Amino acid sequence: xxEGFRAMGVGGSRxxxxxxxxxxxxxxxxxxxxxxxxxxESAAPTASSFAASRPASVLAANWFESPVSQQGxxxxxxxxxxxxxxxxxxGAKAYVGGEVSxxxxxxxxxxxxxxxxxxxxxxxxxxxxxTKTHGHxxxxxxxxxxxxxxxxxxxxxxxxxxxxxxxTRCSALEGHNGSGAFYTLVPIRSRxxxxxxxxxxxxxxxxRLPLAFNPRPRCLSTPLLTPFNSTLTSLCMERPSVSDVxxxxxxxxxxxxxxxxxxxxxxxxxxxxxxxxxxxxxxxxGHKAPVTTxxxxxxxxxxxxxEKKDQDDASGGLGxxxxxxxxxxxxxxxxxxxxxxxxxxxxxxxLAWIDGGGGGGGxxxxxxxxxxxxxxxxxxxxxxxxxASVAAHVQKAGAGAVGDIVQTVSGAVVTAGADGHVAVxxxxxxxxxxxxxxxxxxxYSLAAIGxxxxxxxxxxxxxxxxxxxxxxxxxxxxxxxxxAAVRCVHASEDGLxxxxxxxxxxxxxx
Numbered sequence: 001x002x003e004g005f006r007a008m009g010v011g012g013s014r015x016x017x018x019x020x021x022x023x024x025x026x027x028x029x030x031x032x033x034x035x036x037x038x039x040x041e042s043a044a045p046t047a048s049s050f051a052a053s054r055p056a057s058v059l060a061a062n063w064f065e066s067p068v069s070q071q072g073x074x075x076x077x078x079x080x081x082x083x084x085x086x087x088x089x090x091g092a093k094a095y096v097g098g099e100v101s102x103x104x105x106x107x108x109x110x111x112x113x114x115x116x117x118x119x120x121x122x123x124x125x126x127x128x129x130x131t132k133t134h135g136h137x138x139x140x141x142x143x144x145x146x147x148x149x150x151x152x153x154x155x156x157x158x159x160x161x162x163x164x165x166x167x168t169r170c171s172a173l174e175g176h177n178g179s180g181a182f183y184t185l186v187p188i189r190s191r192x193x194x195x196x197x198x199x200x201x202x203x204x205x206x207x208r209l210p211l212a213f214n215p216r217p218r219c220l221s222t223p224l225l226t227p228f229n230s231t232l233t234s235l236c237m238e239r240p241s242v243s244d245v246x247x248x249x250x251x252x253x254x255x256x257x258x259x260x261x262x263x264x265x266x267x268x269x270x271x272x273x274x275x276x277x278x279x280x281x282x283x284x285x286g287h288k289a290p291v292t293t294x295x296x297x298x299x300x301x302x303x304x305x306x307e308k309k310d311q312d313d314a315s316g317g318l319g320x321x322x323x324x325x326x327x328x329x330x331x332x333x334x335x336x337x338x339x340x341x342x343x344x345x346x347x348x349x350x351l352a353w354i355d356g357g358g359g360g361g362g363x364x365x366x367x368x369x370x371x372x373x374x375x376x377x378x379x380x381x382x383x384x385x386x387x388a389s390v391a392a393h394v395q396k397a398g399a400g401a402v403g404d405i406v407q408t409v410s411g412a413v414v415t416a417g418a419d420g421h422v423a424v425x426x427x428x429x430x431x432x433x434x435x436x437x438x439x440x441x442x443x444y445s446l447a448a449i450g451x452x453x454x455x456x457x458x459x460x461x462x463x464x465x466x467x468x469x470x471x472x473x474x475x476x477x478x479x480x481x482x483x484a485a486v487r488c489v490h491a492s493e494d495g496l497x498x499x500x501x502x503x504x505x506x507x508x509x510x
Contacts, residue, residue: 265283282335373390393415460484463478
């Protein structure tokens with residue numbers, strides 16, 4: 001299929017591009033660990049997974065006790081919620097996405113659908129990625145950092161913005177730009193009274209009923225009267241939002257998921273494109289419901305740096321999940337669907353590629369659902385059933401959606417649930433449950449650093465949990481990071497950065 005990344009002529013190698021990049025771009029690049037930028041990483045690290053693979057020995061000793069200051073350093077970025085974030089490869093800058101106001105009047109006077117560039121250690125705001133001519137018109141759903149300093153953001157406005165490494169200009173990537181229509185009938189408790197016109201309608205007189213238009217969402221509504229009941233009929237038209245986006249480690253490719261039921265493949269090469277160029281190089285069809293999440297990772301774990309050099313972005317495993325509970329596996333190189341797996345009741349709410357830990361060098365895709373279950377999918381195994389299933393967040397009172405999945409340095413899998421718990425799963429023991437930790441409220445965000453997991457809750461707290469040192473997971477201490485839900489958490493060897501619904505970001509030093 002000619003829609004894959006290999007047809008783009010960019011397999012992930014940067015050698016051909018290095019000479020053509022100016023000094024400003026080079027200045028923003030992360031220093032490679034092996035003397036050359038590696039092609040083998042299938043997806044750039046996100047805010048959740050950035051520190052997960054670092055050894056425990058580099059952690060500051062205070063991580064196991066408390067930060068230097070319990071108050072931390074706080075900066076108010078917005079009076080609206082901050083819902084997503086990513087941190088660059090150097091761990092120096094965070095990019096935080098905001099939510100738009102809900103009324104048209106508020107939207108006209110606020111710019112909360114911006115992306116804020118923030119110094120991770122000081123919480124000082126460095127840039128606001130939004131202008132009257134550049135940026136999102138709705139709230140930001142995801143932010144991803146590229147290795148060369150550029151930033152990719154997606155929004156509810158169906159746009160993907162590719163921001164320059166400096167300044168406040170972006171290229172708008174349009175692909176999820178179809179219109180969706182849905183028809184709803186909402187019962188009215190008390191019979192609608194529209195005067196004598198409503199009675200004459202049933203006698204065969206032409207229909208004359210009032211209409212109402214709501215711009216958010218774009219809905220046209222009218223009362224519909226029958227002899228048996230009264231309903232409010234609405235026809236709504238919406239541009240599909242972009243729910244998720246992932247960037248290849250090369251920084252040259254990206255994948256996005258949208259409510260138009262498709263995945264889009266993007267060429268992010270810095271040269272050869274104008275602001276209006278079409279960077280979309282392929283569309284993946286197969287989902288029958290809006291796509292809610294995606295994960296891009298390595299299907300085969302490279303044994304050394306030489307093996308990594310032989311891999312490229314197209315070699316990675318690509319997984320996506322939708323509102324019907326379906327998980328799909330894709331070949332990123334060709335754009336072909338290689339598996340359609342069902343299993344979740346309700347939406348697929350999280351996806352993550354992990355090292356399976358079985359000694360075979362294979363990666364496994366984990367999916368979390370609205371049903372509180374975590375399924376393990378091995379791309380090497382056919383069929384429609386998962387190789388393992390764990391009721392990680394299913395309680396007697398009901399199930400809590402699985403909001404996030406991370407892996408610690410030892411290989412333990414940690415999941416966050418709307419049931420107010422953090423669950424630990426051991427993939428080396430057949431994905432057996434190792435235990436749970438109660439956090440007292442919905443767990444909205446999760447990160448791993450060495451043997452520790454950090455859980456951000458709906459009450460504004462962050463729980464620091466020991467996953468690997470003890471047999472059972474144990475909360476070491478908690479931090480009152482925000483006054484509302486903590487949506488984003490990032491950890492480094494000597495620091496912690498978080499942002500959330502109160503519109504502030506906070507930094508702790510260890």
